[in-house]
Amino acid sequence: MDFDELPIPLAFPRAKCQDSGAMGLLQSEFSSTLGLQCPLIVAPMAGGPSTVELVVASSEAGALGSIGAAYLAPAAIKETIAQTQARTRKPFAVNLFIPTPFTPPTEAQIQQALAKTKKFRDEFHLTPPDPRRFVEEDFDRQFEAVLSMKPAVLSFVFGPLPRPHLLEAKKLGITLIGTATSPEEALELQESGLDAITLQGIEAGGHRGIFDPLAPDPEIPLMELLRELKAKIKIPLIAAGGIMNRADIDAALRAGAAAVQMGTAFLATTEAGTSGPYRRKLLERPDRETRTTRVFSGRLARGIRNRFMEEMDPRALLPFPVQNQFTRDLRGASAQAGSADFLSLWCGTGKGPLRESSAAELIRDLFAEGPCAPIPL
Ligand SMILES: Cc1cc2nc3c(=O)[nH]c(=O)nc-3n(C[C@H](O)[C@H](O)[C@H](O)COP(=O)(O)O)c2cc1C
Structure with missing residues (x-):
């Protein structure tokens, strides 16, 4: 990531960081409301890397683990969530792909x-x-399977969640997080009534969350998205793309993110x-x-x-x-x-x-280096 041009702002409305005591973990309003110990979402990684073990380890270590459920049949989604719930009482997310018409x-x-x-x-x-x-997997049945298990968070990519689905999830108190790769997509998601938005910079590994599958890639770096959107978007922004270490996390929080989402950094962990x-x-x-x-x-x-x-x-x-x-x-x-x-x-x-260590060790090392220094409380 290129953080060289980053201005050091005076106030960080979404990232009010504080040292939360003994472990020296960072906190933000977003993460503490969700019951996390650090403002980190371990990315959903469908197709293999996301395992129950990785989700449980991430959530138990104080981050938000994510089940990458996009390619799973409804019965497998329920089973995976049940296995996760049996091993942790901490919050975790389930992630789906909004269907792409073709x-x-x-x-x-x-x-x-x-x-x-x-x-x-x-x-x-x-x-x-x-x-x-x-x-194709039937999205409505996948969605119903997720709702029936009431996870703390449902995150998704490739578009807004249809209104009836959104209302149903909200009724159950599920936190909804969409994904945007451009200011236009972020504004559309905000309008739709979500709880938070993951801003996915061009640096990110995996699928680009672009709504229109045939549209050219806006190719916007994460820091540019944050700079452009921090004043325009009133709900918490989660920064994704190229975040590998504590310096990257601090820079994203300083630029207005309420939390970060990291995928690649966790790909070689034991879980x-x-x-x-x-x-x-x-x-x-x-x-x-x-x-x-x-x-x-x-x-x-x-x-x-x-x-x-x-x-x-x-x-x-x-x-x-x-x-x-x-x-x-x-x-x-x-x-x-x-x-x-x-x-x-x-x-x-x-x-x-x-890092080839356990996910818990990686999370501990990312957040145990003391408070995020340049950020005022
Ligand atoms: C192996 C892999 C699989 C991914 N699968 C998903 C997925 O199923 N759903 C999703 O929303 N994002 C997925 N992503 C993207 C992440 O949510 C996130 O945007 C990305 O990992 C952030 O960039 P980074 O990999 O540089 O940390 C995946 C990323 C990777 C590396």
Whole structure:
């Protein structure tokens, strides 16, 4: 992150930080209201890295753990929440993807996608899947499954939560957090009546939360989003993208964030479900080279450069979420072969070696270095 131009403001309405005693943890109004001991959300990381163990460890350590439930069927969502609730009484979040409307691919698009991926599938002797038969998870049933388990927080990406859903969740006292990548999206989310907004800077690992899947990426750095929005948005802002250490956290809080959301920094912790070849790639070099791409899912996402990113023809993609299902067999075969060539290696731009300790140790070290010095109480 580039914090060089950061002005040191005199007041921090959303980030009233204080040293909360023995552990020297930071607090903000947002985090204390939620019952957290530090203003940190450990990001939802659907597709493997988010495990019950990571969520429980994060929440027990005083942060807000998040279940990445987007790819789970309703019954699996309930089961995962139940397992988490059995192991912690602390608050945690459940995260879903707002459905992306798409036009089903034409026969010509399907044939082109099959042709362009043939050479990759041949390497693993895979029979190509039939994109005409893919079925999407039913969002309404996923949502009902979440509500039936009443988690403290429901967070989501890819758009606003429809009004009836929002009212239903609010009735149950569930805190709602949406995701924005631009000022326009943040203002729309605020209008919709949410409790907080995650601002996702261009630095962030994983899917870009852009509402329109085909729109160009606004590519706005996190600090710019915070600067532009801290006066315009009246609900708490959560800063996401490239936050790796205490200096990054302090800078985000100083710029007006009420909390931070960190994903990449937790990918190599012992509790994360990150696969072996993915972990090796993350740990191989401290200056991980990332870029955004649509080739894995049809939506833009940031990950470490690998062979599939380089060699897959970006003109032969199916729409999200069809492309995501279409490339799943390649990811599975790649992982099984111990290769990172075809994996979606989601990762942010933050540099430095990743911690391989437990999530609790990482959280303790992030927040135990005393109060956030330059911030007035
Ligand atoms: C492996 C991985 C998976 C992710 N999956 C999700 C997800 O399921 N839902 C979501 O809202 N954000 C997801 N994200 C994005 C995070 O919420 C967050 O924006 C991002 O991790 C912040 O940037 P950082 O990785 O540089 O910390 C994911 C990020 C990563 C690295």
